[in-house]
Amino acid sequence: MDRKITFYVTRHGETMYNILNKVQGWSDTPLTPRGIKIARLLGKGLKDIDFVAAYSSDSGRAVETAEIILNESGNKQIKLYRDKRLREWGFGSL
Template sequence: MAKYQIYLVRHGRTWFNRYNKMQGWSDTPLAPEGIEVAKQAAHALKDVDFAAAFSSDARRAIDTCKLIVDENINHDKITPQKMMEFREEFYGYYEGMNSPEAWFMVGQPHGASSFAEIIAKYGMDATKDFMKEADPFHEAENAEEYWNRVDKGFEKLDQIAKDGDKILLVSHGTTIRSITDRYNDGSFDVTVSPRNSSLTMLTRDNGKNHVTSYNQMLE
């Protein structure tokens, strides 16, 4: 298998981000300031020799990816492609709810009152398992379901990427946190959310991931 780099960028700020609502498989457009910060990321990444560009199939990620590709030196060579495998976590019943309220309801039975506190006490995968447990429909993704999906995305990238490639991948806050939590050496604090249009760097070598930087702002 090839060794290649993934430039993992969070989408620009959306209306649900502004209102601090749960935004998993639900989707809202980029807010005006989200477009501006995505354009800043595009300018910062314009000279990166991207071999390919991908985003989740959410509009907020698609639009951010297009803004970045349009300014890139290879804009006439690459066409952004959608990969549903890199969607945000599915929050089931809690989609669209006020975020602090949702995480209080999910964490309270386990003695935690916030998303960050659940992560600190139990880890990222527990946030998924607790979410499915608390969902009255039990339709939210648990950790096993979530990673089965994301792992298939990495396997698809392996079929496309060549040795030394630089790949742009626009995804989502909890997904970037989850990947960082699972594939770093403990250097990064994932109780802190990656900011909109921030960059997280990942090296994939022979099917194995290693996160080398997290939540870098692009200006």
Template sequence: MAKYQVYIVRHGKTWFNRYDKMQGWSDTPLAPDGLKVAEQAADALKDVDFSAAFSSDARRAIDTCKIIVDKNKNHDKITPVKLPAFREEFYGYFEGNSSAETWFIVGQPHDAETYGELISKYGMDKSKDFLKEADPFHDAENAEEYWERVNQGFEKLDEVAKDGDKILLVSHGTTIRSIMDRYNAGNFDITVSPRNSSLTIMEVDNGDRKVTTYNKLLS
């Protein structure tokens, strides 16, 4: 297996981000300020020697990835690839709901009123389990279901990566924070959400994964 880097970028701000709604597998377009920060991220990353580019299959991630690749010095050598494994967490019944209201409902039985309080007390994985329990249809992903999916994405990256590669991956806020939490090598604060179009870097060495940069502002 190879030693390589993954440049993980959160998509630009969308309309659901603007209105603070739960946006997992549901999708809304990039808002005007989301397009702006995606362009700024593209400018910041234009000279990075990317060997490949991936995004989740959500339009907000696909569009952000295209903006970044189109400005990159290797744009004529890279064709972005969609990887559904790196979708956002699926929120089931709560898709499109107010984020604050949803996490109050989910957290209240566990003495937590906000998402930050919930993950501080119990961690990211437990928040997924609690969300599935609170979902009246139980369609939301729990931690086991979520990581089974995301790990398939990591396996795909391992298959294509060569030593020294830098790979672009455009994904989502909770997914990036979950990856940081699991592979945190920098003592990053779990309660801090990655900003839209921010950069998180994962170092991979023979299957060993470490997040060494988190939520670096590119705009």
């Protein structure tokens, strides 16, 4: 079977900690207006893609970004699977 699978991978949208040059780790800060705008633009850019599945870490910023992309791309019917194993690596109080 020669079934082709394509993965689309993106980072979460910009957050306040990104603006302040702070390492977020597992701390969660909301998306900035710019982060929301860019996620919307990405979703619109993916509007011709019929997603089969969507996965995200369980962090709020990642979930919010994924939901915006799915809504803007016309794939809001796709279930978003949240999995803590997709979080960035934790380095404690580094």
